Amino acid sequence: MTLISFVVPAYRVQGYLRECLDSILGQPFDDLEVIGVDDASPDAVGDILDEYAARDPRVRALRLPRNVGLGPARNAGLDRAVGEYVWFVDGDDWLAPDCLPEVAGRLRAARPDVLVVDHVRAHWNDTATRSAMAEVFPEPPGEATFRLRDRPETMHLLHTAWNRVVRREFLVDLGLRFAPGWYEDVSFTYPVLLAAERIAVLDRVCVNYRQRRAGAITRTRGDRHFEVFAQWHRVFALMDRWGPAVAELRPAVFERMVWHHLTVLGNGERIAPALRPAFFAQMTADHRRFRPAEGYPAPDGLEGLKHRLVAAGRWRTFSALRAANQARATARGTARRALPVARRTARLTxxxxxxxxxxxxxxxxxxxxxxxxxxxxxxxxxxxxxxxxxxxxxxxxxxxxxxxxxxxxxxxxxxxxxxxxxxxxxxxxxxxxxxxxxxxxxxxxxxxxxxxxxxxxxxxxxxxxxxxxxxxxxxxxxxxxxxxxxxxxxxxxxxxxxxxxxxxxxxxxxxxxxxxxxxxxxxRNDRLVTATAEEVREIRDRLGIGPDERVVLYAPTHREHLPRYRPPFDPERLLDVLGPAGRLLIRSHYFNDRAGRARRRSGGRAVDVSDHGSVEDLYLAADVLVTDYSSAMFDYAVLDRPIVVYAPDRDAYALARGVYFDVTAEPPGAVALTFAELLELFRSGAVTGAEAQRARQRFRDRFCTLDDGHAAERVARRVFLDNPA
Structure with missing residues (x-):
């Protein structure tokens, strides 16, 4: 049996989904499956899942006919899982490298009902915030399993589905499913802990919890945040059904409910000012409805005061306290930013x-x-x-x-x-x-x-x-x-x-x-699609290129980290291979011409065209493009002419500058990693060979299908005429 089934629900996460899937599939561990669930996402999520499923047998893609929300999407994946354990990982999060062998080792050794793993909050500005694991378990939790009544502090770990790996048969026997609506984790993760006979904790960071700058529900205002109340109602309904088995944990669960409600209300990006009184009133109602008769462990200090104000229904006092705290924080920030008047210059430039x-x-x-x-x-x-x-x-x-x-x-x-x-x-x-x-x-x-x-x-x-x-x-x-x-x-x-x-x-x-x-x-590529043969002849004539000459355009990209670096390239040696009918055009990246210095040099059959006003002219004039990591390859591919990727510093460039994909592994044509290989590609005819043509067609199918000669028209109609046609 497969050890771990990963269920990856995905909706509007096309920019992050590849990183999520790669982080799972690239682990040094193979006893897994991935069930990617496209929750009727309006972007490319479904296509990405299909792409991964086509190339990796461990991936299964599931497309839902309509959008059902995160909870039901997870349920759909759970229904198709076959692993001994199931791990729900959201499509915009990703696993830490090399964590799976350790997770698998703990699962096999302890056989827990649920394994809780550590995480970090990965912010959009490339900073990370540690979780509460060290505060909840100041001493390492060890390898022994436990029940929640023995370590109720476990509930103070973040109540999400993705930081716990759950035994699938345990879920099936329990009949536990994700509820619809926002805050669906609440009515799943707390019951999982309450019902588990064997809980294990792995104090190793396994999940990067992405804090998105835009698009997350925690940064979206609206009345759907009121759905948090229904999720907590489900938790207490289950506790009522399970009766004495979980009764002693009711005070601790109640404290978590009040804490969570205060967290949602306290986040100014969730509840609009006009809705806050109604949200607070529901908090008070639920406080009175679910408060244990024997009381609960309310916190001390300011947080304890907030609990008491909720219990008493004192919204005005609560609101005034909140406003006072915000005013103090604003004053401190203003004081830090203020500059002495004496620093200000009186002379205006x-x-x-x-x-x-x-x-x-x-x-x-x-x-x-x-x-x-x-x-x-x-x-x-x-x-x-x-x-x-x-x-x-x-x-x-x-x-x-x-x-x-x-x-x-x-x-x-x-x-x-x-x-x-x-x-x-x-x-x-x-x-x-x-x-x-x-x-x-x-x-x-x-x-x-x-x-x-x-x-x-x-x-x-x-x-x-x-x-x-x-x-x-x-x-x-x-x-x-x-x-x-x-x-x-x-x-x-x-x-x-x-x-x-x-x-x-x-x-x-x-x-x-x-x-x-x-x-x-x-x-800009419309012209490449619509150019006529006569127009191409005129461009070549203006550039002094004869009708029988074979033109190679060499257009390397800029190395921001190595501004003086130039790829090894000998024009004369390449021209020797091209023969007497060969012509070489060399164009530097525009970063090298910021000041507008013209550097056109003619050297017989090799011409520097860096200052030529239209790169589209050069594309149309060229028979072959040689480039490295430049976007030029995507434009030139529209012409369906041969392209050579010449990447002598591939590994160093990827390490220092970073790339979204390896153009030598998914190229638009032939590939050379040394100048000698580049010469051999032209000498052998591989530049125009069958394998290069197949690579170019795959590249065009992936990147060039929208370049039909009407892109500018589509933009102009939408932007200036408000016509989406």
Whole structure:
């Protein structure tokens, strides 16, 4: 019999589900199964589960026909489990590495009804908070099993399903199921402990409990938090049914109920002010209904005072106490942040004067026809914003589009393009009054999100390397990023444009906020789909490329952690292999050209095209792309032409910068890890061989299905015309 059945319910966790599944399947332990339950999730959860099930026989994917909620979804997985033990792990949490052998060892040695394991709260800012295990068990709990009446302090461990492994037959015999509704753990985990004859505790961190910045019910306001009362009612109903067997534990369970109610009410992100009096009144009613006749172990101090106020129904006093505590905390924070007046400079710089002008412009009405566009930190007319701008001019001519550019890039704009120069009064005025703000990177920190304005983040590539908050785990590649500032910028987004489901999943976890994702394909790739053979010939003519020349475009990405690193690459040796008809175009990453320095060099058949204004021109002109970890491969794959992944520093890059997936294991074509291998790929013809073609087709099926030539139109209709068609 399988030892452990993992039940993984998943709803709107597409950005985290892969990490959860990998953390289970990658353990040095095989006696397990995973039942992934898609609770009718509207995102890619079901597809991810199907993908894992197709490649790993230990995974079974279950798709529910309608959304039933976390509790019933767990029940559906439990009904299909075959393991001796069942472990409910939520789809946005993940297991600690190498924990399963120790869990399995304890299960086999002790044969408990329930094994409680330790956890940490893993916060979105890459910090972790320890659990209460050390306070509940100041002395190691040891390997012996016990009943709850012998160690009632066990109830002070977090009452969740995922921090305990339960014997499946014990659950079946008990007839215990998860109830519907929020706080479903309450009416499952306390009864499990009450009924268990053999409880074991493993004081090893096994679960990373993700504290999501957005999307968790603990950070969602609404009246559904009142469902906590029904869950506790179920606990006491079971205790009444079980009678004398659990009667002596009633005071301890009651204390946990009051503590939990106070926790829910005390979290300002759950209960709106208007609902707090009614919530408090229900707390008082339940206190009177379930209070044991012999009393209960109420805490001392301030917490004990709260218990007494609940018992007496004194909401006004409770509310005043809460307000006083919050005022003291605010005062302390203000005092810490205050700066002496003497530190403030009296002299306003030019930038400060312009910022004051910007703030004054914010007080003027939004221009209902104005859209502002920018790309690559004002480097010019490019990428997704340029494609959206062109589509908007055609579909929404009433919208006036204005571009922000650096002064040294003005001459790169297409004729007739309206623009303002970054840093000028017109720049600040345009930013302040625009209704739409479209960019493929973030606007500066000073830009305010005005009510009624619409911010569109188009991004500029499908991510291979980790981005956003995920970079916190790779400090060498993060380069001293201000993650709090990043999140303030992300909070301005109304729309996030993605080119495929994979990008959507990664942006969900890298940039957690409340924006709407438009998974419509990349607008900049429309041109790659619609370009005619005549257009390709004209581009090649402008670049001086003959009709019979075979063009290789080499476009490596930037190494943030190694700014002076260049992959080993000898253009002359590659050209020797390509033969007399070969031509090589070399394009550096845009990070290497922030100041706008043109570095075009002609060297016979090798040409540096780093300063060429349109990378799409270069894609269309090239017969083969050679790249490493760049998003260029996803765009070029739209053309269905050969791609070579040349990754000489694969392991070092993944370790220092971090990657979302290994492009050498799931490549868009042939792979070379050394320059000698790269030469051999071209020499042998493997670049265009059957295996490379099959790899490219798999890659295209995964990443390029939305690039049909109409992505910019879809964005323009949704953003400017409010038409989702």
């Amino acid at each position: 030019r930038d400060a004067v312009l910022r004051e002008y910007y703030r004054a412009e914010l007080r003027r009405p939004i221009d209902p026809t104005l859209a502002v566009y920018a790309a690559y930190w004002y480097r010019g007319y490019a990428c997704n914003p340029a494609a959206i701008h062109a589509a908007a001019r055609r579909l929404a001519p009433q919208v006036r589009g204005v571009w922000i550019v650096r002064r040294d890039r003005v001459d790169t704009l297409p004729p007739g393009t309206e623009f303002v120069v970054a840093g000028t009064p017109g720049y600040y005025r345009t930013l302040a009054r625009a209704r739409w703000l479209v960019n493929n990177v973030n606007f500066p920190d000073f830009v305010r999100k005005r009510p009624g304005s619409v911010h569109v983040q188009t991004h500029h590539g499908t991510p291979v390397k980790v981005m956003g908050l995920d970079q916190q785990r790779f400090p060498l590649g993060a380069g001293g990023m201000d993650f709090a500032g990043l999140l303030r910028r992300v909070d301005r987004w109304d729309y996030s444009i993605t080119s495929n489901s994979f990008s959507t999943q990664m942006w969900d976890r890298a940039y957690p906020a409340s924006y709407t994702t438009l998974e419509v394909g990349y607008p």
